[in-house]
Amino acid sequence: MTLVVTGGAGYVGSVCARHLLDAGNDVVVVDDLTTGHRDAVPDGARLVVGDVADVADEVLGAGDVDGVVHCAARSLVGESTEQPAKYWHGNVVTTIALLDALRRHHVPRLVFSSTAATYGEPETSPITEDAPTRPTNTYGATKLAIDHAIGNYAAASAGGLGAVSLRYFNVAGAHTGTTGVPALGERHAVETHLIPLVLQVALGQREEIAVFGDDWPTPDGTCVRDYIHVDDLAEAHLLALDLLARGEAPDGGHLVCNLGNGTGFSVLEVIEACRRVTGHPIPARVAPRRAGDPGVLVASSARARDQLGWKPSHTDLDGIVADAWAFARSR
Numbered sequence: 420m421t422l423v424v425t426g427g428a429g430y431v432g433s434v435c436a437r438h439l440l441d442a443g444n445d446v447v448v449v450d451d452l453t454t455g456h457r458d459a460v461p462d463g464a465r466l467v468v469g470d471v472a473d474v475a476d477e478v479l480g481a482g483d484v485d486g487v488v489h490c491a492a493r494s495l496v497g498e499s500t501e502q503p504a505k506y507w508h509g510n511v512v513t514t515i516a517l518l519d520a521l522r523r524h525h526v527p528r529l530v531f532s533s534t535a536a537t538y539g540e541p542e543t544s545p546i547t548e549d550a551p552t553r554p555t556n557t558y559g560a561t562k563l564a565i566d567h568a569i570g571n572y573a574a575a576s577a578g579g580l581g582a583v584s585l586r587y588f589n590v591a592g593a594h595t596g597t598t599g600v601p602a603l604g605e606r607h608a609v610e611t612h613l614i615p616l617v618l619q620v621a622l623g624q625r626e627e628i629a630v631f632g633d634d635w636p637t638p639d640g641t642c643v644r645d646y647i648h649v650d651d652l653a654e655a656h657l658l659a660l661d662l663l664a665r666g667e668a669p670d671g672g673h674l675v676c677n678l679g680n681g682t683g684f685s686v687l688e689v690i691e692a693c694r695r696v697t698g699h700p701i702p703a704r705v706a707p708r709r710a711g712d713p714g715v716l717v718a719s720s721a722r723a724r725d726q727l728g729w730k731p732s733h734t735d736l737d738g739i740v741a742d743a744w745a746f747a748r749s750r
């Protein structure tokens with residue numbers, strides 16, 4: 420297949436592009452390189468530099484594109500609340516432009532990077548896809564709006580567009596290629612994610628890690644999250660494209676699937692895992708809760724398993740951290 424990966428110079432997008440290439444597809448990466456890195460675009464992919472809305476017609480009109488994996492997004496939760504316009508334009512307006520271009524050029528398949536942030540503070544755990552969606556930040560609200568738009572476009576296309584929204588939980592780890600050295604991993608100019616921040620302490624790049632709250636209603640009082648290895652996440656995108664190629668999208672043409680390991684780890688458990696893997700004492704200090712953080716976010720992966728045939732293979736937290744650590748040390 421010929422597939423377009425938007426945001427393919429970013430963390431998740433580059434790993435998805437790598438997996439798609441390894442499976443024998445032709446891949447075109449679209450990325451404006453504002454947060455992505457040119458050298459993260461996997462060998463073998465063609466890079467088109469530009470905003471998705473600006474280049475969609477050029478890329479999709481050029482030939483027989485079989486599908487789009489749409490990862491390009493603004494994705495900083497804190498920033499989204501401070502600068503909502505950047506998120507409503509950058510995420511929602513851009514994706515509507517992409518959806519219009521998909522329709523104009525009769526592209527039949529779309530896989531979208533959605534997020535657990537669409538659910539907000541859950542009432543039950545693990546979270547299933549029919550749980551209430553009440554995002555607590557602008558980032559989650561924009562991704563939820565896009566999920567709705569995709570559902571509407573797919574339903575109105577009379578079978579012309581099939582789509583899968585994958586709601587990622589906490590993506591972590593790094594892509595380990597055939598060399599065994601992780602080549603693609605997380606490197607954000609502004610890092611806000613727990614595992615890379617903790618590893619920065621082990622690398623001597625920061626003094627300590629702040630633990631955002633120890634008074635949550637969890638066993639050790641710190642927030643619990645569901646960490647999923649980026650290679651497992653990428654595989655789900657391939658399975659989603661397979662399902663769409665088989666014409667097995669549900670009625671209405673849009674499937675929403677959570678992607679997580681189904682197991683929660685607390686902030687303190689993550690820090691302990693980082694200590695084991697790095698051998699560094701990693702000083703930690705309790706800090707106030709971070710605004711908008713839910714206490715517990717754990718995915719039910721039942722639907723991904725049943726509908727996509729997806730099963731994560733990297734369920735061991737130390738293994739996920741070890742890949743992230745190997746990548747961090749290689750930079």
Ligand code: UFG
Nearest residue numbers: 534535536588589611612613616629630631642686709712
């Ligand atoms: N945390 C700390 N200290 C830090 C950084 C994070 O204690 O310095 C805690 C957070 O409070 C949270 C956990 O570590 O409890 C994980 O935080 P991350 O920032 O790594 O990830 P989030 O759970 O906040 O965010 C992830 C994705 C988002 C997505 C969200 C769903 O990165 O894209 O899950 O709520 F929106």
